[in-house]
Amino acid sequence: MTRRGADQVLEKLKRGNVRFVERAKADAARRAGLARGQQPLAVVLACADSRVAPEIVFGADLGELFVVRVAGNVANTSSIASIEYAVANLGVRLVIVMAHESCGAVAAVLEGGDSGSNLNHLLEHIAPALGAPAESDADAVARRGARLNAERLISESEILRKACAEDGLRIATAFYRFTTGAVEFD
Ligand SMILES: [Zn+2]
Numbered sequence: 001m002t003r004r005g006a007d008q009v010l011e012k013l014k015r016g017n018v019r020f021v022e023r024a025k026a027d028a029a030r031r032a033g034l035a036r037g038q039q040p041l042a043v044v045l046a047c048a049d050s051r052v053a054p055e056i057v058f059g060a061d062l063g064e065l066f067v068v069r070v071a072g073n074v075a076n077t078s079s080i081a082s083i084e085y086a087v088a089n090l091g092v093r094l095v096i097v098m099a100h101e102s103c104g105a106v107a108a109v110l111e112g113g114d115s116g117s118n119l120n121h122l123l124e125h126i127a128p129a130l131g132a133p134a135e136s137d138a139d140a141v142a143r144r145g146a147r148l149n150a151e152r153l154i155s156e157s158e159i160l161r162k163a164c165a166e167d168g169l170r171i172a173t174a175f176y177r178f179t180t181g182a183v184e185f186d
Contacts, residue, residue: 033063040066042094043086045149047073051178052100058183066092072105072145073097074125075152084159093168095153095160098183099146100176106138106145125149139175146173147186 004012024031043066044054054060054067066086068079075097086092108115109126129135129145150171153160163169173186 038063038066038090040064040086040090040092042066042096043068043083043092044096044098045069045073045075045079045083045153046098046176047071047100047103047105049100049104052098052176054098057176057181066090071122072103072109072126073099073149074105074122074145075149075156076122076125080153080157080160083153084157087163087169088159093163093170095150095169095171096174097146097150097153097171098174098176099142101139101142101178103138103142106142110136110138110141143173143175143186146175 041060041064044058045068046052046054048069048071052069055062055065058065066082068082070076070079083095087095105123105126106129108119109123109130114120115123126141126145129141129148131141131144135141135144150173153171154164155161160169160171164171174183175186176183
């Protein structure tokens with residue numbers, strides 16, 4: 001893959017949106033529906049990695065998935081708040097925490113060292129997934145991280161805890177493989 005300059009990339013993306021707008025014209029009624037509001041089927045908490053893209057992986061259309069993406073698919077204050085909104089205000093009853101193969105954020109935790117204060121903060125959310133004794137396989141850490149982040153959604157959010165106990169909310173964990181495209185649910 002060749003690395004392109006910012007101006008070239010911006011032009012490419014603008015051309016992509018022109019094509020998107022053209023296709024959208026054939027679908028005006030649905031567009032109008034989307035403008036009125038959303039009723040997503042599920043939340044996906046996924047990594048920001050460019051290879052992940054939950055809508056593509058699950059064959060979902062606009063309005064179907066409420067996707068929260070942050071490197072390492074961590075449950076932090078902002079990602080939890082976004083999920084709370086989808087559950088409390090949009091009626092979502094399924095949350096999927098989806099880790100993935102060859103995660104750069106997990107690799108950074110395994111390497112250790114100082115990544116600067118912002119990134120260090122993020123990596124601190126992943127570090128508990130190393131376990132004791134420390135696991136050295138990145139994919140195993142990523143899988144464990146998904147489960148720990150799912151637990152954190154419950155332990156750190158009264159809204160999600162209550163929705164699980166009283167309102168049928170399910171929090172599932174999964175691992176996505178680039179090599180096959182398969183999402184493996186726990
Ligand atoms: Zn990742």
